[in-house]
Every structure is written in structure tokens, then in C-alpha cells.
Amino acid sequence: MLKPYACQPVDSRGRLFDESISTFRSPFQRDRDRIIHSSAFRRLKHKTQVFVEHEGDYYRTRLTHTIEVAQVARTIAAALGLNTDLAEAVALAHDLGHPPFGHTGEDALHELMAPYGGFDHNAQALRIVTKLEKHYAGFDGLNLTWETLEGIAKHNGPAISDHGGSHSAPSRDLLPYALIEVDDMWDLELATNASAEAQVAAVADDCAYNHHDLHDGLRAGLFTEDDLCELPVIGECFAEVDRLHPGLEPMRRRHEALRRVFGVMVEDVIAVAENRLAALQPQAADDIRSMDGPIIRFSKPLYQNLKAIKGFLFTRMYRAPSVVVERERVTGMVNALFPLFMERPELLPEDWHDDVAAALARDDNRQQTLARIVLDYVAGMTDRFAIQEYQRLIDPNG
Structure with a gap:
């Protein structure tokens, strides 16, 4: 039995693209399942938490961390009479936007993207679930409910606020572009708390x-x-x-x-x-x-x-x-890969070439457009793939 202040599945604000109601699953259960089956979720297996993914079999990765977060979220939500499926869906999605090498990679990409609208892993998670996952016939992304998208955007607090949340910003214009893009598609009420x-x-x-x-x-x-x-x-x-x-x-x-x-x-x-x-x-x-x-x-x-x-x-x-030494090493890799793909976008995988050509032909600000495509590619890399690409393209001994 859900408490009156819980998010009720029957009251969901729905999805960007209308879909028939599932016979066996609530909207939030469906969101959870789509997140679990996404490519971005699988890549979390080879993304670092603190230690670089290959350093030891017992250290947490983004995937094991995410599973632990989801378990705790279900426990707390159940104790409080909240919707455990929605809490779990947000927990499972909360780190989808993390780049390789954890917060070290995020810091490097934040600096590199400063002229092009910034980078934030929560905003990138929204971009993944609304645009970058391309598996469904009727839409890009996962077509998640408004409540799950809101939770990804605001679980750390209001996105526009002088006094709350890790994304506190005095105005919407200062938010990462990926968050603004999703909010333009569907008002996430960024100045309020999340559910x-x-x-x-x-x-x-x-x-x-x-x-x-x-x-x-x-x-x-x-x-x-x-x-x-x-x-x-x-x-x-x-x-x-x-x-x-x-x-x-x-x-x-x-x-x-x-x-x-x-x-x-x-x-x-x-x-x-x-x-x-x-x-x-x-x-x-x-x-x-x-x-x-x-x-x-x-x-x-x-x-x-x-x-x-x-x-x-x-x-x-x-x-x-020892961690600082490794941080410096992997920061150098990100700082080398990003400008290389900016200078030579033909080095991007072949299945990215059509998207690059179409985007550059459509948009006036070609450098910004290219930077955001390169960001999507680099941020989606796992630790091991980023290291392999660095060794293949830049320094075989790196």
C-alpha cells in the first residue's frame, strides 16, 4: 500500500511518445526494465568508481555501485510507503552519464566542454535516456516516464536554486546544455524538489x-x-x-x-x-x-x-x-583523445559518420555541434576502451 505522498503509477504524467499500457508491468517497472536492458547500463561494468576498473576484481565498479544503490533505495522506499519501482529506476539510472575514469574523467570533460555548454554526468544521463540509446523503432532514447526523467535531473536537489542541490545555479542559462535540451522537450520543473x-x-x-x-x-x-x-x-x-x-x-x-x-x-x-x-x-x-x-x-x-x-x-x-598518480595518467588520456577527435572526426567509428555529417550540415555553430558529438562518444567509453583507444591512436606504451 502506497502512502498518499508516493508517486502513484496511475497518476504518471506519461511519456514523450505515447505507448500502449503494459499488461503486466506498471510504468515505473517498465522504466526500470528499459534502463537495465540499455547499452549504457551494461557499460557501467567497465567504468571506474574510485579505482580504475582493471586494477582489481574486488573493487567496486559503476555497475556494482549502482546495484548497491538500487538495493538501498528499495529498502528505504518500502519502509516509507513510497513507490519502490520508481526509486529503483532512478537509482539504476543515476550514474548512466558517468564517463570513463569516474569523477576524474568528469572533471577533465568539464574543462574541455567549458566553451561548448559544459558537462555534467546527471545531464549526460538524461541525454542518454532521451537521445543516445537507439534501439526502439518509434523513438530515440528509452522513452521513460516524466517522473523518472525528473528524478534523474533533480535527485540531488532543485537544478535551479541559490541554496540547494549539487547542481545549484541561479539561472537556467547556466545549466549544462544537455539538461536544458531535455527540459525544452518536457518541462521538468527544475526549480522544485524531486519526488x-x-x-x-x-x-x-x-x-x-x-x-x-x-x-x-x-x-x-x-x-x-x-x-x-x-x-x-x-x-x-x-x-x-x-x-x-x-x-x-x-x-x-x-x-x-x-x-x-x-x-x-x-x-x-x-x-x-x-x-x-x-x-x-x-x-x-x-x-x-x-x-x-x-x-x-x-x-x-x-x-x-x-x-x-x-x-x-x-x-x-x-x-x-597512488590514486593521484593514476588520476593524472587517465586525465592525460582524456585530454588527448578529445581534441584528437575534434581535429579528425573521421577517426570516430563509421556508424557515427552519418550523424556527424547531418549535424554539421544542419547547425550553424559547427565547432560546438562537433564538440557535443565527440563528447557523447568519449563520455560513453568504458575505462578499458578509453585506454585501448589512447594506445591505438596516440601512444602504444601509454
Whole structure:
């Protein structure tokens, strides 16, 4: 039974291109399934989270991260009486736009695309699901519902806001062009909050990476359990495991402690949301969208504790010397590949040539048009394919 403030499938605002209703699946279940079967989703298997994809079999990739986010999103959404299928769909799509080499690749492409309308992985995810996936007879993209598109665009907060979201911008003109293009096709109400389900996907993302980056950093030897025991929340979790299971072998001790950290985060989010929903009494999904700030979030004490954990991870993991060296190496690859394809678009795969020719013939701003096509190609690369292309086209020893 869904709560009145959940997104009801029967009330969906529909799709850009009309389709018959599925006999067995709700609109949001259909969105979820299309995302799972997309080419972009499969490519997440070979895109990095923190470590470059080939560095070890046990480190998270974008795909394993996405699956973990979707699992957490379903758990939180179910506990709150929200639409679990929509929360899962947004969670599964939230990283589709990530380029090779994770945030390192995103930073490089952001700089390269600055003269041409910018780059942002959430905006690129929208471009993928509305344009770049080309499998269906009647439309480009996946023809997802408005609610799923809105969730991809705004799960981190309003896209146009002076005080909220990771995409805060004072005016629509400053948004990445890929987001503006989709909003021009279909008003995503960028100045409002997203649905509660999309907010759940965003918090689930935080829970997942706070948890698994600790696991991966330990496995990589960038810090130790003793280091983590100095941090809030984590120290208490290790102490509880030691009290309940004295002498537990190290790998089991690590797992038991870090799964408790996971539990602390999820339980906190659910408790905060239940209290806020009980106090504010929203009666429809649009009541959630019109609120002043998110309804799904961490408590203030836990948020401060997580800031301390993130600060530790930033210093000891994301900016660890070995990671920085690799960041510099792969940044050089992106910075070499992008201008090469700009100068010689004939090097793009043959099945891209017709699109390039048609776009350049149609648009007046040829350089900008070409840059956006090259971006689509480079951003779609996996880590291993980007390395292979760099070695094939630029430096065999790279």
C-alpha cells in the first residue's frame, strides 16, 4: 500500500511518445526494465568508481555501485510507503552519464566542454535516456516516464536554486546544455524538489559509497581498521563487534563492523523521514516537490559525522598518492583523445559518420555541434576502451 505522498503509477504524467499500457508491468517497472536492458547500463561494468576498473576484481565498479544503490533505495522506499519501482529506476539510472575514469574523467570533460555548454554526468544521463540509446523503432532514447526523467535531473536537489542541490545555479542559462535540451522537450520543473522516491535514490547513493569506499580503501591498503576506529560511528561499530564476537578473524570483523555502519545510515534516514512526514502531513506527491528542502535526509548529528568520514576518505583515499598518480595518467588520456577527435572526426567509428555529417550540415555553430558529438562518444567509453583507444591512436606504451 502506497502512502498518499508516493508517486502513484496511475497518476504518471506519461511519456514523450505515447505507448500502449503494459499488461503486466506498471510504468515505473517498465522504466526500470528499459534502463537495465540499455547499452549504457551494461557499460557501467567497465567504468571506474574510485579505482580504475582493471586494477582489481574486488573493487567496486559503476555497475556494482549502482546495484548497491538500487538495493538501498528499495529498502528505504518500502519502509516509507513510497513507490519502490520508481526509486529503483532512478537509482539504476543515476550514474548512466558517468564517463570513463569516474569523477576524474568528469572533471577533465568539464574543462574541455567549458566553451561548448559544459558537462555534467546527471545531464549526460538524461541525454542518454532521451537521445543516445537507439534501439526502439518509434523513438530515440528509452522513452521513460516524466517522473523518472525528473528524478534523474533533480535527485540531488532543485537544478535551479541559490541554496540547494549539487547542481545549484541561479539561472537556467547556466545549466549544462544537455539538461536544458531535455527540459525544452518536457518541462521538468527544475526549480522544485524531486519526488520523495528520487530523494531516496540520492540518499541511497550516499549510503552506498560511504560504505563501500571504506571497504575498498581497506582492501587497497590505503588505511587500516585502527585508522577507522578513530572516526565517529565507525569506531562504535567496531567496538560493538569486538564485544559481541571477541577474537573474530579480521575479514569477518571488518565486514561485521562496516555493515553496521551501513545500518546506522539507513536507519537514520528512515527515522528522520518518518518524523518529518508525520509532522508535515503531505497529501500528494506534489506536496513533497513544493516543500522547502528535501524530506529524505540524514539527521544533523549523523550528517556531521559523515562529513568527518568523507573528509578522512578525501585525504586518505581519493587523494592518496597512488590514486593521484593514476588520476593524472587517465586525465592525460582524456585530454588527448578529445581534441584528437575534434581535429579528425573521421577517426570516430563509421556508424557515427552519418550523424556527424547531418549535424554539421544542419547547425550553424559547427565547432560546438562537433564538440557535443565527440563528447557523447568519449563520455560513453568504458575505462578499458578509453585506454585501448589512447594506445591505438596516440601512444602504444601509454
